[in-house]
Amino acid sequence: MTASTAVARFDESESLLVAIARYTGNVGTLRRGNTLRPLQAGAETYPAMLAAMAAATTSICLETYIITADQTGDRFADVMCERAAAGVKVRFLFDAIGGFGLGAPFLARLRAVGVEVVAWNPISAWRTRLPWAHRDHKKSLIVDDSVAFTGGLNIADEYAAIADGGGGWHDVHCELRGPIVRDLARLFRATWMRAGGADYALASSAADAPSPGQVAVRVLENSKRRRRSAGAFRRAYIRAIRASRETVHLENAYFLPDRGVRRAMRHAVRRGVDVAIIVPGQSDVRMVEYAGMYLHRTLAAAGIRILRWTGPMMHAKTGVIDSVWATIGSYNLDARSFRHNLEMMVEVVDRDVGELMEAAWQRDQAHTEPFHVESWNRLDWWHQALAWLAFRFRSLL
Secondary structure (H helix, E strand, C coil): CCHHHHHHHHHHHHHHHHHHHHHHCCCCCCEEEEEEEEEEHHHHHHHHHHHHHHCCCCEEEEEECCECCCHHHHHHHHHHHHHHHCCCEEEEEEECCCCCCCCHHHHHHHHHCCCEEEEECCCCCCCCCCHHHCCECCCEEEECCCEEEEECCCECHHHCCHHHCCCCCECEEEEEECCHHHHHHHHHHHHHHHCCCCCCCCCCCCCCCCCCCCEEEEEEECCCCHHHHHHHHHHHHHHHHHHCCCEEEEEECCCCCCHHHHHHHHHHHHCCCEEEEEEECCCCCHHHHHHHHHHHHHHHHCCCEEEEECCCCECCEEEEECCCEEEEECCCCCHHHHHCCECEEEEEECHHHHHHHHHHHHHHHCCEEEECHHHHHCCCHHHHHHHHHHHHCHHHC
């Protein structure tokens, strides 16, 4: 090792600590020694997940909000069945409403070969509390306690590549290796047991294993102390936006942020930061789209760039700030994610990952159209009225 190399590595480590403190407020909040690979849409995500599952030797823990008994769902079922038959312990957790259309044959096929199947918060006529409000919106896959995946993709043909016969929905997932995988494994186990799954022991910690990388990551989730833990997502975004110096670039499928987030973005614009958000051009939840337009007009007036996606549904929930802070997950900046759903996202401080995320955001920007105040003014009066009404009921959407 040359002297110049040693100095460069020391400076890089020092700058990482400074960046962690700047964007998160505490150098001890993130786990170091990981690798993180962003995965774009179903074209990259599904092959990576399926390959990891097919190579499993001890365990597969799969959690999803939506899974459909279509070509994509069958591909995942095939691998789960094959691995379970080979002696791998396979646990499958899905949301009862997200997987409402699965049907008994799909689940019976899994159970017949030993896959443990649990549904989160099933609908029951005799339950006094309405079950549909509290959903498991998380998406995670942990294989052999050594590799994990999380992000925004559900398991359905809509997310598969158009070339593979899918709908080509735009979304982002990531592959993780390192100490952070154990955090994801613990979180899966906690949710699994809350849903009624049988207890099991986590794999022993591999503390003496070499670190696969240097990426600093933490998992944010809201399974405990609902109000406080739900606020962790919001606080992370606000803290990083307040720390921004050059860019705040987000992609969010159901973008209805509260006043605190909006205030942080407006202040960033006044400091000269480029604040821009990619939102769906046509949402799969039209009332959210209308409510968003009513809000977006005021954000655009404040200098925040609103960019409407022109391709198939934009379902991502990502952020990248100053090409160094980034987040990937299931959390929408809306009331439903904050108040009702179980959510999860990874917060990352790393220059290489940040630059990858920024490059992907720039590519995505080329497939958008700007939404200006003039865009709002050109809408018919009844579209404006519907948007106003939808915004008034945004907490229910």
